[in-house]
Amino acid sequence: MESVASAPGKTILFGEHSVVYSEPAIAGAVNKRATVKIRRSRNQNTILKSKDLNFEAILDTRKESYSLKHGKPGIIRYILNALSKFHDHTPIEILLSINIPIGSGLGSSAAVTVATLAALFDYHDIPFTKESLAQDAYNVELDVQGMASPLDTIVSTYGGLIYLSREKKPISFTNHINSNFVIGFTTKYGNTGKMVKNVKNLKDAYPNIINPIIEDMGFIANEARIAILKNDISKVGELMNINQGLLDSLGVNTSELSRMIYLARKNGALGSKITGSGGGGSIIALCPHNPDKVMKAINRYDNTLKIKFSKDGVLTKDSI
Numbered sequence: 001m002e003s004v005a006s007a008p009g010k011t012i013l014f015g016e017h018s019v020v021y022s023e024p025a026i027a028g029a030v031n032k033r034a035t036v037k038i039r040r041s042r043n044q045n046t047i048l049k050s051k052d053l054n055f056e057a058i059l060d061t062r063k064e065s066y067s068l069k070h071g072k073p074g075i076i077r078y079i080l081n082a083l084s085k086f087h088d089h090t091p092i093e094i095l096l097s098i099n100i101p102i103g104s105g106l107g108s109s110a111a112v113t114v115a116t117l118a119a120l121f122d123y124h125d126i127p128f129t130k131e132s133l134a135q136d137a138y139n140v141e142l143d144v145q146g147m148a149s150p151l152d153t154i155v156s157t158y159g160g161l162i163y164l165s166r167e168k169k170p171i172s173f174t175n176h177i178n179s180n181f182v183i184g185f186t187t188k189y190g191n192t193g194k195m196v197k198n199v200k201n202l203k204d205a206y207p208n209i210i211n212p213i214i215e216d217m218g219f220i221a222n223e224a225r226i227a228i229l230k231n232d233i234s235k236v237g238e239l240m241n242i243n244q245g246l247l248d249s250l251g252v253n254t255s256e257l258s259r260m261i262y263l264a265r266k267n268g269a270l271g272s273k274i275t276g277s278g279g280g281g282s283i284i285a286l287c288p289h290n291p292d293k294v295m296k297a298i299n300r301y302d303n304t305l306k307i308k309f310s311k312d313g314v315l316t317k318d319s320i
């Protein structure tokens, strides 16, 4: 018996970091996914394999530890934490395939967590709803990272383009922004846990300066929601650029991200900003006119993806 589930990565249009402090945010599921297959192990070990990430590990689900035959460990911590909460320690084989760049602000950790949990619940016949799955996945990210908002795991679970309210209620946009978006990503990974902690340290040190900045990010997200509903693309772009200025003040920008942000604008993007935790990873650029010109400019130094928002959230064996 094999269980399988997949979940999308995401890109944040507005509100990264401020959403950790319950400000509203806007993010969308993208057409890049993580897929997890779980089946009974052929021996006494629980094995995790990923050809895409070039790793193979033997997991000790009781001690939440692993021995890595080869590859990098980071994403394993999310899978191990999910297993520690819901697995019965019987030996299983976990196969992870993923076409989301990791550590690139595109929600790879959330997609892997949501897909792992959905496959595990199917394997153990544990009933779940999208609401309960998103909450369980959020708890995993919280455990692994120390701090997190439910934004990434909600978007990976529900799919589509979502406005997350101050009350953490996901509200799906019925209309999509009919424009091209380009993702620029560096080879320098970000690490969400580390970046979120850095922002907290700055906030603790300068509350009278940082708190208003975080609140302004919330106002931007609300203005952007209205602009998206009106399909006012130029206003969406302008608000992205203002949001970027505030992210810069939180210290999550890097020279590589800045280079992509300004190359995008110079080559016709209406707006461009960091997407995700920053400190490496990705930018997103709104390019209604000439996305190829923006991609060509960024590709001189970094990498690009032309993304489409995807209505598909988590998919299980009946719907994959």
Ligand SMILES: Nc1ncnc2c1ncn2[C@@H]1O[C@H](COP(=O)(O)OP(=O)(O)OP(=O)(O)O)[C@@H](O)[C@H]1O
Pocket (backbone or CB within 6 Å): 053, 071, 072, 073, 074, 075, 076, 101, 102, 103, 104, 105, 106, 107, 108, 109, 110, 152, 189, 190, 191, 192, 193, 275, 276, 277, 278, 281
């Ligand atoms: N090649 C790799 N193989 C396995 N794990 C990796 C690899 N590169 C990075 N990691 C780890 O995977 C995790 C990526 O999660 P992280 O939340 O930092 O990035 P993300 O989810 O892709 O981006 P964001 O959360 O900003 O949207 C981190 O723990 C990182 O250390």
Ligand SMILES: C[C@@](O)(CCO)CC(=O)[O-]
Pocket (backbone or CB within 6 Å): 012, 015, 016, 017, 018, 019, 020, 105, 107, 147, 148, 149, 150, 151, 152, 192, 196, 276, 277
């Ligand atoms: C930086 C952050 O806001 C988004 C990371 O994709 C962290 C979070 O919301 O958990």
Ligand SMILES: [Mg+2]
Pocket (backbone or CB within 6 Å): 107, 108, 109, 110, 152, 192
């Ligand atoms: Mg993440």
